[in-house]
Amino acid sequence: MKLSDFDFDLPETLIATRPAVPRTAARLLLAEGPGIEDRQVADLPDILRPGDVLVLNDTKVMPVHLDGARHRDSAQGPVTARIRVNLLEPLPDGRWTALLKPLRKLREGEEIVFAPGFAARFEGVEGDHAILHFDLEGEDFDTALETAGAMPLPPYIAARRAPDAQDMTDYQTVFARQRGAVAAPTASLHFDRALLDRLEAAGVEFVHVTLHVGAGTFLPVKVDDITQHRMHSERGEITAEAAERLNRARAEGRRVIPVGTTALRLIESAANEDGTLAAWQGSTDIFITPGYRFRVTDGLMTNFHLPKSTLMMLVSALMGADTIRNIYRHAIDTGYRFFSYGDSSLLLPETGAGARKVAQRS
Incomplete structure (x- = not known):
């Protein structure tokens, strides 16, 4: 067929x-x-x-939709860029595969901060996905994600409105x-x-x-x-x-x-x-x-x-x-x-x- x-x-x-x-x-x-x-x-x-x-x-x-920021020093002074993250799947070693936008603004090893005390290190790309290593694990990670994250609405809804508390x-x-x-x-x-x-x-x-x-x-x-x-x-x-x-x-x-x-x-x-x-x-x-x-x-x-x-x-x-x-x-x-x-x-x-x-x- x-x-x-x-x-x-x-x-x-x-x-x-x-x-x-x-x-x-x-x-x-x-x-x-x-x-x-x-x-x-x-x-x-x-x-x-x-x-x-x-x-x-x-x-x-x-709630794996996260809005974060990376901070980088430059000749013109500190530069901040907003990074949107959708976590996809946990890996056996505690890292996560993710979709990042805009991926081109990140360098391997840079940190993305989502909230005070909640951040992840960008470890590069494997296949079509980025790899993130978070600074928290276990219940601490779960709690931080519940606070900072939003529901990952399907693309056909997300294109029409942003996720919210409801x-x-x-x-x-x-x-x-x-x-x-x-x-x-x-x-x-x-x-x-x-x-x-x-x-x-x-x-x-x-x-x-x-x-x-x-x-x-x-x-x-x-x-x-x-x-x-x-x-x-x-x-x-x-x-x-x-x-x-x-x-x-x-x-x-x-x-x-x-x-x-x-x-x-x-x-x-x-x-x-x-x-x-x-x-x-x-x-x-x-x-x-x-x-x-x-x-x-x-x-x-x-x-x-x-x-x-x-x-x-x-x-x-x-x-x-x-x-x-x-x-x-x-x-x-x-x-x-x-x-x-x-x-x-x-x-x-x-x-x-x-x-x-x-x-x-x-």
């Missing part, structure tokens, strides 16, 4: 720059097979079945607990505590997994032949308890529904050929395109994705390319809000992994 197969025209007015308030007031496009129904996220307890399992990504977004709440899930992401698992942003309680009372089960979403999630596909695209890698973990609960649900014929493409990619990466899971930890660069056979997934709750993105390919693999084109056409025609702060969808294909397992058993 070609990249152009996943393109569509999206009016800029449908790109959300703030979430719905309250979170559960967001619209929810319910797609069961080819059928489409317009609902709200708040309706989930009435839509899901008792025994359904929602797989939640409990990664916590770090994003510290809006761009974090209510069940976030494992620090490590530089982007949010945005389908999960629609949940609040009251909705989780209502779902639990309705018999819906929650299983937590962790995939630390990286900045690579926003990288565009640059090749027309999608088989030549190199997928970014992200770190994740599934505990033994989470694996056992998912295995039990599948054995009992209950639906496993990841909330977000990050949770889906993680469980599909860890699953054996027969769909069983065990404790798993590592990195995944799984690239799901039409033709992929889902091993665990029976449905997916997800926001509306960018044209020509790997996530458009993933949802096309789950629902079928023609069905997804119809879903997105309906979403655009009826004014659904798109991307990270936008509305959501619940995609339930006619034959999920669990349905196939039950059919094979019978």
Whole structure:
């Protein structure tokens, strides 16, 4: 398939720059097979079945957008330059990869100061990224980052407005607990505590997994032949308890529904050929395109994705390319809000992994 197969025209007015308030007031496009129904996220307890399992990504977004300054003496006197930093990923030795602007103003070994007592040394460039070594580590680093940093909003929001204090709440899930992401698992942003309680009372089960979403999630596909695209890698973990609960649900014929493409990619990466899971930890660069056979997934709750993105390919693999084109056409025609702060969808294909397992058993 070609990249152009996943393109569509999206009016800029449908790109959300703030979430719905309250979170559960967001619209929810319910797609069961080819059928489409317009609902709200708040309706989930009435839509899901008792025994359904929602797989939640409990990664916590770090406020990795930093504004700093470097100071240099010159013949004309001290010179100060503003440096914008977006941290990308921690390295095993305590350093960080980062994007710096403007990179050309820095010399190797120079210090960037973000706040009193919080600075980093620029150690050069490796590949496409700068390398920073901070003067703090552990809890001291975490505390300083929480104070000095801002949420790393996606490019399509950051181009329209700067991050602010409200994003510290809006761009974090209510069940976030494992620090490590530089982007949010945005389908999960629609949940609040009251909705989780209502779902639990309705018999819906929650299983937590962790995939630390990286900045690579926003990288565009640059090749027309999608088989030549190199997928970014992200770190994740599934505990033994989470694996056992998912295995039990599948054995009992209950639906496993990841909330977000990050949770889906993680469980599909860890699953054996027969769909069983065990404790798993590592990195995944799984690239799901039409033709992929889902091993665990029976449905997916997800926001509306960018044209020509790997996530458009993933949802096309789950629902079928023609069905997804119809879903997105309906979403655009009826004014659904798109991307990270936008509305959501619940995609339930006619034959999920669990349905196939039950059919094979019978």
